[in-house]
Amino acid sequence: MKTLLLMRHAKSSWKDNNLEDHERPLKKRGRKDAKRIAKVIKKQDLIPDLILSSTATRARETVKIVVDALEYQKDIHHSDELYMGEPQDFIQALKPLEDDVQTVMIVAHNPGLEAYLQIIDGEIEAVPTAGLGYLVLALDHWQDINIDSMGDLIGFWTPKSLKEKDN
Numbered sequence: 001m002k003t004l005l006l007m008r009h010a011k012s013s014w015k016d017n018n019l020e021d022h023e024r025p026l027k028k029r030g031r032k033d034a035k036r037i038a039k040v041i042k043k044q045d046l047i048p049d050l051i052l053s054s055t056a057t058r059a060r061e062t063v064k065i066v067v068d069a070l071e072y073q074k075d076i077h078h079s080d081e082l083y084m085g086e087p088q089d090f091i092q093a094l095k096p097l098e099d100d101v102q103t104v105m106i107v108a109h110n111p112g113l114e115a116y117l118q119i120i121d122g123e124i125e126a127v128p129t130a131g132l133g134y135l136v137l138a139l140d141h142w143q144d145i146n147i148d149s150m151g152d153l154i155g156f157w158t159p160k161s162l163k164e165k166d167n
Helices: 028-043 057-070 087-094 112-121 159-166
Strands: 002-008 050-054 075-079 103-108 132-137 151-157
Touching: 002 112, 028 057, 028 132, 028 159, 050 057, 057 075, 057 103, 087 103, 087 112, 103 112, 112 132, 112 151
Parallel strands: 002 103, 050 075, 050 103
Antiparallel strands: 002 132, 132 151
């Protein structure tokens, strides 16, 4: 069994119209939301062995906040293929991983991230910014992952649902 954490980047800013989409940074709210999700990861003991991230600024900043909050010391790989990646791109990023990597976190974008969660889980889940899905995959080897690989959605958190619990 392998564990996969699928996280959408936190809320980004549209303030500067001159920036390319790839370069948009996080909003203040996005930084708070990423910290809130990092607390869940820590509380649930879901520290990944590896983080795979889009190269977009908002994804990089989301990863940095999570990494800092977790005091994460393991590998982080940034990939252009995860920027606006589709489900097949996520599969291609996971397939070459070594078997000793048990838990992987992907930080990427919709609509591809949401579509991949729907394919694995078999249910429709909307993934808002900074949303996190926790899946257990019926795999022993990453090389066996394919578009038909199914898993169980064990947990799903959004900043909004966590904020409601805080109140």
